[in-house]
Amino acid sequence: MQTHDSRAVPSLAIHGTGGPLTMSSREIAELTGSTHDNVLKSIRKLVKEGVVSGNETPYVHPQNGQTYKEFRLDYRDTMVIVSGYSAELRAKIIDRWMELEEAERAKPLDYSNPAVVLGVIGHLQEQVAEQAGRLKKLDRLEAAKGSMCISDAAKTLGVARDYLFQFMSARRWIFKRSGNKNWLAYDDKRKALLLEHDDHLYMDNLGQERVATRVLVTAKGLVKLAELLEQPLH
Known part of the structure; x- marks a missing residue:
């Protein structure tokens, strides 16, 4: 399989094409100053662990005409991928998404095009299905009893x-x-x-009894x- 350094790719790869907005693994590499190989390695590991979803898709290099692999990620999976990066690099990714969303909102739809009409209908059907699933999820969470630590909350929220x-x-x-x-x-x-807050007693290294507080x-x-996690982090 062929790979390459994303910094050699002049064209960035965020796109919408009428469907959900996605960010290319090449774009992540470009914005963070990493190599595309390293970004692909991180994504493949998280896909294998089931933390993010996605399949590798081919693209043609604009300069040499050769075919390579990349991932297209939605907002949630992109944020998971860059969660370990510095605040400065995460801010670059978030700012880029905001630019994309603004451009997408400003783009008029051509309703004389049957493909656009079918795309809108399909999008509305997906929204209805997603909303139904979301309401079921919220109902399940609201019925939960007690509290949990933030680590367990992250697992519950996916x-x-x-x-x-x-x-x-x-x-x-x-x-x-x-x-x-x-x-x-x-x-x-x-x-x-x-x-x-949950306060509990523990013994420090000197054998002194201490009180620790954690958030539930x-x-x-x-x-x-x-x-809130359904919304972009603006």
């Missing part, structure tokens, strides 16, 4: 653990005090019964997070 911590921090659900490694919940999220996500918090 997102990467580190990504959920970053997402909740960016949305001002959780924070860290200066010099403290433990995450805490913002008061407004506790008052809204979305999060709660309530059933109501799971439902709200599920709703």
Whole structure:
């Protein structure tokens, strides 16, 4: 199988074509300064683990005419792939998605084209099916009892653990005090019964009894997070 360094590819590969917007693995490599080979390796590993979905698709190199492989990823899977990158690189990816979404909203549809009409009908049918599945998921979460740690919440919501911590921090659900490694919940999220604190005793290295606090996500918090994760991180 042929691979190459994405930095040799001048044309970037975000596209919509009337369907769900996707980002190419070549685009991720270009924006993050990585090689396409390394990005492909990371994606293949996560696909094999079932963390992200996707199949390798062929494309023709615009300069040498040869065929190579790439992935096309939706917003959620793209964010999972770059969750381990620096904040600066993640910001580049998010900014690029925002540009794409804005361009897609501004593009008029040609309703005289039967293919466009069929595409709109198909999209609406998909939206109805997705909404039905989403409502079932929210009903299941809302019926859940008790609370769970953020790591378990990430598994329940189907997102990467580190990504959920970053997402909740960016949305001002959780924070860290200066010099403290433990995450805490913002008061407004506790008052809204979305999060709660769990205090437990432990022995430190000197044999001293200490109290540690961790954040738990309530059933109501799971439902709200599920709703927020449906939205782009603007």
